[in-house]
Amino acid sequence: MQGRFTSRLHDERVASWLGIALGVSILVSFATGLVSHFMQQPAGWMQWPSRPVNLYRVTQGVHVIGGVATVPLLLAKLWTVYPRLWQWPAVRSVLHAAQRLLVFVLVAAALFQFVTGVLNIAYWYAFRFFFTTAHYWTAYILVGALLIHVSDQWAKARRTVMTRPQDAVGRRGFLLTVAAASGAVALTTAGEAVTPLARLAVLAPRRPGTGPQDVPVNKSAAATGVTATARDPAWRLTVTGRVSREVTLSLADLHALPQHTARLPISCVEGWSVEAAWRGVRLRDVLRLAGVAGDATVRVESLERYGLYRSSEVDPPHWRDPLTLLALGMNGAPLALDHGYPCRLIAPNRPGVMQTKWVHRLVVA
Template sequence: MLRRGPLREGTFTSALHEPRTAVVIGRWLGAALLTCFLTGLLSHVLQQPPTWLRDHLPSRPVNGYRVTQGLHVISGIAAIPLLGAKLWTVYPKLFEWPPARSVLHALERLSIAILVAAMLLEVFTGLLNTLQWYPWPFPFRQTHFWLGWLAVGGLLLHVAAKAPLIARHWRRVRPGLAQRRAFLTAVTASVGVVTLTTAGQTVPWLRALDLFAPRRPDLGPQGLPINRTAVQAGTSTVPADWQLTVDGPRPLRLSLAELAQLPQTTAELPISCVEGWSASAHWTGVRVRDLLDLAGAPADARLQITSLEKDGPYRVVEMPATYARDPLTLLALRVNGQVLDPDHGYPARIIAPNRPGVLQTKWVTRIELI
């Protein structure tokens, strides 16, 4: 059948709509997506571990979550121009005629449609998450997690289906087109620019170039950024008779003054957020394991920590024994030598190594044994 209009034969004339260019871009995009997927998987496990793994999560290295979540966001942002370039290179294939030459061809095209849709949703919802903007009715984290599996599964299926074509064009066997070199140089430059101007929210030595990231890690109360203020959490006014309750064989009720009289520990630890930013600070407070020893808690006790905030998905969080017994896990009372600002969790907050920021509970009022 003769096609008419903008999709007729000969419409797509660029020499770059060819397999070699698609394979080169595909290699870069595949590396970015697999890095993003694997680091995102680690982030998800640390934030919401399966029951069988819950009590075996490591509290070290101290900066483990900072590095993996930073890589997750960096590789996800880098994947955006790569995905655009890849789709531009192959989009004439979307208008092949006839649309399906066989059942197998129809299934292949369906798998590509699912792959493209999953990747577009994954990278753009992830980008909007870094801005804390959620203009959709579905829960972001769970949807993002399962879209990641769908995208990677579709990617592996696509690579398997196109393996012979990829193998033929994996290595350059003849001098490259000048157009291709210019196009690949432009794509490389685009990836470099978006990476260098956003990665500074995680990488300290790139902070001077942090022009377009949603956070600067050195801006905020007491020089640290925040996602949720005390006003938003309803904790801007702390009861005058506030006390920390620690359950155990020997229950404790400690005022702020009594906590300040206990042995104090100072540790340099990062706050690392799921949105990709991180910042280090010097935190001072009581080691959580010292509080547990005073309360007579067993060494393998898992904790439930409750905040003063009225609602929110992380008002109550669990802490495995590996974190609770780590000597760097603190009930912090001060940051960088100053009493905690209300936005940073006054009168007391949790700070622990290798732990997502959403689980570093602010405005702590109760620690219970599970």
């Protein structure tokens, strides 16, 4: 069976170079993915800083755009090594069986991560499990299998890479083609986060300049069932919980408070981001009206009745930051309904799912 695969591109040198590039890419995706996970679900002792403002925007952009650009690398790597799947005998020893099982886990985890990741950023949930949990735990399986595989194959790969074969032209062309494919995928996706490249972002599900007030939305007011309550003239913002005094503010009351403008990005977990000029009341000013202690944590609640992200926690580093606003307007106009009218949270260095829209209650813990 092995004799059927005659291309010289099915060799250890090509596989080693692709494996090195793929390994680096997976580790970068793992590290940036951990940033996203622990920003959304921090451990009890963790408090993320509010600065630098664009930290999450950069790390999540690298995670998603870099992950998509890795797909050609993964496919090329699998094509290069797949003749080994037809080795006979299939198992030669207990050690060989363990090695083949490890490779199976590595390949399966890699395919799972990249296939479900691409489906997630395309908003096509063809699976019934919760993507975030499955993606997070499978990442550990993938990286664990990768590290064991690297330790097992490193000596061979290093020896192969350091050797200079005489007939390297075909291999070099193949590797350059794979690199060009990855670069093209990155270029046609990066515009979802890099505004000057937006016109090239044909593979991006969201692009700057689209949506109400030139900012995309993932979830509309109609889809969440808040249209009537958000437009109700009786809407009030309430500050309650562990406060010196409860505060209730109408929309007119909020407009009467000192207004501030901040240029901040909306950065979504799917990788897209866009900066906007937000205008509203500083969250810390509203909390001080209620006599909130400086070390308190604040839960920001939406008018949404259901959903995993209908509320978000705001730790002291964020609510004390002067850039954190209860936004009432955006890009020089009143806040659009789909962007959270009458009031939404906008803060630096936070995932978009934690920039709660249609805010109606602040609960101090």
